[in-house]
Amino acid sequence: MSISVTAQPGVGAPAAAEHAEFRRRLLDGMATAIAERGFRESTIADVVRHARTSRRTFYEHFASKQDCFIALLREANAEMVRQIAAAVDPRAPWDTQVRQAIEAWIACAQSQPTLTLSWIREVPALGEESRQLQREALEAFIVLVETLTDTAELRAAGIRPPPRQFAIILLGGLRELIATTVEDGGSIGDITEVAVEATRAMLGPRT
Numbered sequence: 001m002s003i004s005v006t007a008q009p010g011v012g013a014p015a016a017a018e019h020a021e022f023r024r025r026l027l028d029g030m031a032t033a034i035a036e037r038g039f040r041e042s043t044i045a046d047v048v049r050h051a052r053t054s055r056r057t058f059y060e061h062f063a064s065k066q067d068c069f070i071a072l073l074r075e076a077n078a079e080m081v082r083q084i085a086a087a088v089d090p091r092a093p094w095d096t097q098v099r100q101a102i103e104a105w106i107a108c109a110q111s112q113p114t115l116t117l118s119w120i121r122e123v124p125a126l127g128e129e130s131r132q133l134q135r136e137a138l139e140a141f142i143v144l145v146e147t148l149t150d151t152a153e154l155r156a157a158g159i160r161p162p163p164r165q166f167a168i169i170l171l172g173g174l175r176e177l178i179a180t181t182v183e184d185g186g187s188i189g190d191i192t193e194v195a196v197e198a199t200r201a202m203l204g205p206r207t
Helices: 013-041 044-051 055-061 065-087 094-111 113-121 128-148 152-156 164-183 188-203
Strands: none
Touching (some): 094 113, 094 152, 128 164
């Protein structure tokens, strides 16, 4: 996973680059540890072993294993939003744009199955910090939906950005569909067509 870190005031470029590199390695180490043992069974020792660094370095970047885990999920969610936005051609017919967005979303979920499972199984039990993470993720996707539906092609087709509550219903439904599919041992890719159809029905032109 590629991580970008803004340099802190007073920190030179070499030091900032080194800081960013160690943070990236720790986040990748957390991702690898979760893939091997799951979040609950993973330890900071696992993370630093995979990151090829030390506990001291870990605590220079993160206060706890949970802090590192939440940072990893936050970065993964931001990357998913970027990939979905990049996959949609705003000049394509509106129903094609819907398919492009859904297929990109599902591809991202499939590419990181352990993180997808972690969102479902681990995040709800992490307390207030995880609730904030969930709200941040939801807000990012609401903005994404608003942006993708506010184009000339969609306006010409009679489509406008949905109200906030409408977007929440759409996003919540799609996430729950992915969650139940994963928990039941199914393939995320198998829900592509129903997700596309449902999204088209919800976002399509109103009479």
